[in-house]
Amino acid sequence: MASRIITDYLSGSYARHTAIAPIDDVDIIFVIDPSKWRNPGSGGRPAPEKVLETFAGAIRLRRDSSTVMMQRRSVGLKMHHLHIDAVPAIETERDGLILIPDRRKEEWILTGPKIHAERATALNQKRGNMFKPLVKILKGWNSQLDEDTAFKSFSLETMALRIFEARNFDSMFEGVLLFFDFLCGRFAEDTHFEWPDSLGVGLSRPCFEYQLLDIAGTGSNLFANLSDDRRGAFLEAALRTRDLLWKAKCSRSRDQCLNYLEEAFPDDVNP
Numbered sequence: 598m599a600s601r602i603i604t605d606y607l608s609g610s611y612a613r614h615t616a617i618a619p620i621d622d623v624d625i626i627f628v629i630d631p632s633k634w635r636n637p638g639s640g641g642r643p644a645p646e647k648v649l650e651t652f653a654g655a656i657r658l659r660r661d662s663s664t665v666m667m668q669r670r671s672v673g674l675k676m677h678h679l680h681i682d683a684v685p686a687i688e689t690e691r692d693g694l695i696l697i698p699d700r701r702k703e704e705w706i707l708t709g710p711k712i713h714a715e716r717a718t719a720l721n722q723k724r725g726n727m728f729k730p731l732v733k734i735l736k737g738w739n740s741q742l743d744e745d746t747a748f749k750s751f752s753l754e755t756m757a758l759r760i761f762e763a764r765n766f767d768s769m770f771e772g773v774l775l776f777f778d779f780l781c782g783r784f785a786e787d788t789h790f791e792w793p794d795s796l797g798v799g800l801s802r803p804c805f806e807y808q809l810l811d812i813a814g815t816g817s818n819l820f821a822n823l824s825d826d827r828r829g830a831f832l833e834a835a836l837r838t839r840d841l842l843w844k845a846k847c848s849r850s851r852d853q854c855l856n857y858l859e860e861a862f863p864d865d866v867n868p
Contacts, residue, residue: 601633601651608684608710613717615732615754617740624671624682626710627652628695631687642705645698648685656683669700694813709813716812717754720762731772732757734862738773738838741863746830752809752819756780759796759812774846777839784832789843800828838862 609624610616634643634651652672657665666673671682686695687705693712696705721728735757736750760779766772775790782788783800799808799820807820807828838861845857 601629603628603630603688606711608714609682610736610750610754612710613714613729613754615717615729615736617733617736619678621678622680622682624684624710626684626686626695626697628686628688640705642687642696645700645703645705648698649700652683652685667700670697670706694815707815707817709811709815712813716758716762720758724761724765727766727769727772728757728761731761731766731769731776734769734773735776738862742834743830745827746834748823748827748831749819755809755812755819756798759798763794763796770842770846774839774842777835777842780832780835781839784828784835786832786836800832 605625605627606612607623608626609622611620611623616622629648631637631642634647636647637643649667649672653665653667656672656674660674660676664673664675666675668682671684674681674683684697686697688695689707693715694707694709697708699706717729717732732754735753739747739750739753757776760776761772764775766775778788778790779792779796779798780800782792783795783798785801797808797810799806806818807823809819811817811819841857841861845854845861848854848857
């Protein structure tokens with residue numbers, strides 16, 4: 598198995614330093630040599646199912662006391678409190694982009710985890726090392742929502758990156774207020790700030806399909822499967838939070854301000 602792997606590296610929110618506690622999920626990319634698999638299919642690439650089966654078998658041999666699961670685009674390894682996703686990948690000619698397997702579609706999907714990490718790091722430096730902590734606050738807020746309301750955390754992070762590459766903020770409070778105000782505008786609600794551009798976020802009605810394009814330039818739409826019900830529930834939560842933050846901003850006393858903040862955010866993710 599080792600001879601089939603070219604290199605490996607961490608991926609996902611853990612690698613981007615935007616994961617929130619408890620950190621119990623880690624993604625690892627394994628770049629493979631596709632020529633090491635027999636019967637290559639389209640483009641000289643092996644079938645996604647076959648590659649994932651190979652990975653699952655190799656992991657089971659080495660971790661026979663752990664739970665190994667075949668997943669849609671990876672092999673999951675559960676080790677006590679930690680879940681590891683082993684993701685096979687094929688390098689492409691486009692810098693920073695790789696192909697990962699998709700069992701359901703029976704094809705290889707373009708993605709760019711290194712580009713995601715580089716863009717997040719560059720923006721964090723540009724914004725005085727406040728962007729990544731801000732993303733953690735937003736993810737913490739999102740994690741408190743009902744299962745049928747919350748957005749995927751990567752979608753939340755992508756929206757934040759698009760917003761704050763275009764707009765500066767001077768504090769965590771200003772950042773979260775701007776984020777939720779922008780979202781309210783994309784939902785066609787009134788805003789307290791000027792937002793002349795959609796920044797690649799499409800959530801308004803009427804809409805054939807909601808849109809949030811991957812910042813790595815893969816063409817993937819992160820909102821492709823977003824339902825009207827989830828969109829509506831998330832809007833309600835975002836609007837309520839924006840209004841509470843605005844009341845906190847306009848408060849005449851420190852205690853009143855803190856009361857609004859505590860209502861908007863749990864203590865452990867308070868801006």
